[in-house]
Amino acid sequence: MTESEFILKDGFEYPNEGKVAWKAPSNIALVKYWGKKPNQIPANPSISFTLNACATTTSLAFQKLDKKSDTFSFDLFFEGKPKEDFTPKIITFFERIERYVPFLKGYHFIIETSNSFPHSSGIASSASGMAALALCLLSIEKLANPTLGEDYLKMKASFLARLGSGSACRSIEGDLIQWGAYEPISKSSDLYGIRYPFRVDSVFKNYHDTILLVHKGQKTVSSTVGHDLMHDHPFAQQRFQQAHHNLDKLKEVFEKGNLNEFIKIVESEALTLHAMMMTSLPNFVLMKPNTLEIINRIWAFRKKSKTHVCFTLDAGANVHVLYPESEKKEVFQFIQDELVAFCENGHYICDRIGHGAKQLKG
Incomplete structure (x- = not known):
């Protein structure tokens, strides 16, 4: 339209x-x-x-x-x-x-x-x-x-x-x-x-997102300012091409339920977002030390456990921990045992994929 x-x-x-x-x-x-x-x-x-x-x-x-x-x-x-x-x-x-x-x-x-x-x-x-x-x-x-x-x-x-x-x-x-x-x-x-x-494979239905609240305060830079920094960014065009390329790859990933490739794309996208902010003028580091500690522990646990837990980030310090329904018990235990300690006041949110907005009684 x-x-x-x-x-x-x-x-x-x-x-x-x-x-x-x-x-x-x-x-x-x-x-x-x-x-x-x-x-x-x-x-x-x-x-x-x-x-x-x-x-x-x-x-x-x-x-x-x-x-x-x-x-x-x-x-x-x-x-x-x-x-x-x-x-x-x-x-x-x-x-x-x-x-x-x-x-x-x-x-x-x-x-x-x-x-x-x-x-x-x-x-x-x-x-x-x-x-x-x-x-x-x-x-x-x-x-x-x-x-x-x-x-x-x-x-x-x-x-x-x-x-x-x-x-x-x-x-x-x-x-x-x-x-x-x-x-x-x-x-x-x-x-x-x-x-x-x-087509989207059933493994991506009921996907979980546990959001680790590393920092609950005001972000150091608003999303509006962050978007504006892309206008003269030296790597902007490569980034835009990367997004198209990753969408191309996701079609087969979603269709076949390929969780290993899903992890590569999602984590690369998250880190690229923050890399763009770190290499802009002026530049910003939106992660906190605990953000990096959580990422490293996710990598180590995934290698050891052979689960498909991964992370993504928005334009801030908090970490979205993504994992399929079939691995919920093992991954959530890991989150409680190793990751919650790096959250501000131990706070986190358990979420999952939803199905959109709902009208309420006025």
Whole structure:
């Protein structure tokens, strides 16, 4: 679909007031999106596991104004408290999507949102947060036009979410989501994420992700700044080519259930992401000493145990430990025995592949 097909037509009667709510998951990229063009267009395609437990719950109460405002009218509460530092990001999001959601200035909104995981800690909270908010807005559109199909609404929600946070477009559906124009997938798009269309072996179903919270504080550099550093990066083009190449290889990996090749690709992608940050100008080291200790212990345990445990990283210090359902008992015991000690206050999150966002009672 093209951008113009997401523009809302006039002539619908919108409700005077109401409340809608959605729970949207985070996601963890296997092939990383790093670097973007204007208008939240990715510089390379990516693919991610949708998570289950790591999610944002957002409710959106709306009250029609007496007359359309010149500005956006909303109050925002994060985990029950006003959160003023979120306001500029919401305004930017609303400015980007107003063309596609023209009723925005006709309402006063009360946005109440909360995460099941620490904010700004390397887990994609902006992804789940923007996905949940986009879905709430689409629920209002659906109230005005009940004939809209679910496929269209999911696609538009992914399109809108991307304009708030690029990776948010991968948090609408599950369990394996591809985003970015990629020639072997005819329906792929830079504008929204789609469900991975090729065969996926059952070994990748119910895959586990134990997230080790090495550092729960604010990241040293935001993802936005990190993406911008790719514009003049000396290795940018090689990185973008690598992402395409890894997606090519994953097709056979997923089809045949080749866990050894899966590990090579996923860990290489994680380390490449951090290498790009370390070699940018200015440069950043996002890992912590405990991040490296965890990685080394995973490598040693995998060699000794012959299991298929592996790691990936987002743009932060936390480690996502990935492993198949069949090896859950042995790997989780290893995590408890050897890795939890390197987490901040011993904190970690047990998660697994999920199946996308869910609407809640408003």
